[in-house]
Amino acid sequence: MANIDSKCKLCRRAGEKLFLKGDRCISQKCAMVRRPNTPGVHGGTPSRNQSEFGKQLAMKQKIKRIYGVLEKQFRCHYAEVKRQKGVTGDLLLSRLERRMDNVVYRLGFAPSRVTGRQLVSHKMFTVNGKRVNVPSFELHVGDVIRLKDTKREKTYTKNRIEILKEKKDVPVWLDLNSEKLEGTIMSLPARGDIGVTVDPQMVVEYYSK
The missing domain is CATH 1.10.1050.10 (Ribosomal protein S4/S9, N-terminal domain)
Known part of the structure; x- marks a missing residue:
């Protein structure tokens, strides 16, 4: 569940x-x-x-x-x-990190991974020219993810395009071309690239x- x-x-x-x-x-x-x-009722109390x-x-x-x-x-x-x-x-x-839904989020096409998952499921993107609608699809170095031309006139897409033009925090392992509306996997992501401390x-x- x-x-x-x-x-x-x-x-x-x-x-x-x-x-x-x-x-x-x-x-x-x-x-x-x-x-x-x-x-919770006792919020703020650290676990012992x-x-x-x-x-x-x-x-x-x-x-x-x-x-x-x-x-x-x-x-x-x-x-x-x-x-x-x-x-x-x-x-x-x-x-x-190289899941399709996460990369859509990291590139800035979506404000969250949840939204990224929805966009992928709605067939908004291609990978190396082929349509992919599986959020868990694993991307590899050299793969190019691109927003489909037929999806660029949607209201949501137009708003995100404006945001992409100003996006400066794309991870170093990705390359974003905001004019072509595509991103490339440049290298494998490292642990320090996810922005949250994990072990x-x-x-x-x-x-x-």
Whole structure:
């Protein structure tokens, strides 16, 4: 079953912004600005003596929430990277960052990953000239994601195009061409590129039990 908790509560529970609501998260309306304490009757009371397993579980939940991935799909991502050579935790983050819905968000075509997922599902983009409507589609270095010409006259798209012209915070592993309305995967993303402090090795330890 999908997690239907308030996105703001999820951020407050994590104790930091997870940027789940897009533009609102960088405004004064953000719940972490107005009420930074944890949700609940005893909000603000830190948890005591959390076990190592509890910390690992919390980290797994945090990463899942950032990318909006449910447990079954998250396990699939983990199973895939575990078979690859390299540091499993870093490979997991790299794979999550290169999901189609996340890249749409990172490039600025969407204000949040949730919206990015909707846009991909609505067949708004192509990858290397081919239509892709699967949010979990994994992108690779050299891939070019482009907003379809037939979608550029929509009211939403016109508004985002104006925002793209001023966008300055595109991650270093991506290249945005705001005139052509396309982005290119220039390199593999690193752990420090996601903007939120996480320790993917704790996820590896959690699943290794």
